[in-house]
Amino acid sequence: MSEELISKKDLLDLAGISYGQLYRWKRKDLIPEDWFIRKSTFTGQETFFPKVKILERINKIQLMKENLSLDELADMFSPNIADLQLEKDELVKRNIVSTTVLDYYLEIEKGGPTFNFSRILEVYVLEKLLQSGEINLDEGKMLLQVLLDNKSVIKQKNAELVITRKLGVSSCLLLINTENFQFERGTKIVTQLSLMGCMEEIKSKLL
Structure with a gap:
């Protein structure tokens, strides 16, 4: 089974977010680095994402960012809660x-x-x-x-x-x-x- 990918352009259009938002969330570790997949296309290098995972993640961020800061969201999406x-x-x-x-x-x-x-x-x-x-x-x-x-x-x-x-x-x-x-x-x-x-x-x- 292979994951369906979505291009960066299509993602921004579908999710209704800006390029700046996407990369700000990346810098805050809300979106994993390895979800940014570089591929060669007829227009050159383009960035793609695992479609289901990225859309689910963006939906969660948009739902929760009104009540949580980006740092709190980053803690939630982090795989480790060592002291819990x-x-x-x-x-x-x-x-x-x-x-x-x-x-x-x-x-x-x-x-x-x-x-x-x-x-x-x-x-x-x-x-x-x-x-x-x-x-x-x-x-x-x-x-x-x-x-x-x-x-x-x-x-x-x-x-x-x-x-x-x-x-x-x-x-x-x-x-x-x-x-x-x-x-x-x-x-x-x-x-x-x-x-x-x-x-x-x-x-x-x-x-």
Whole structure:
């Protein structure tokens, strides 16, 4: 699968923003450097962006910039909240996870009641996919194991979870900075989830 790209000109027209705004947000790290993709065209070098990701990000910035400064937005879009600690009851209260999924997570993960951001992300992803009905409990256990085994890698940019099924057998992959990927014929992609997007969703709930 390859991401659909959008040119800078089309992006500015579609989003209704100026060149100056776009690059000010880039300087503030609201838009990742690696989303600015330089390509050769018949008119020379042009800049393109991953269409879905950039439009979602610009929409979030425009919705939230009335209430948050650009620095606060940059903190929200940053992949790291190193010092965050929440008790499990607080996770339920803030609507990050349900009690049922939290108990299932702790049964597998065997950790204590205090959650750092890595654990919050793991339980949030589990909640999101189980509650949507996209995966079953066995697949949830499989994806959780992938997250637990790759804690350090997940903090990198553009980490994505992909769950596939073929002939009733499920697989879970963690992709890092991948623009496109292909599977053998007959493989169904059950879900493709941006972990950076999940981090942003969690932060918006915490804010």
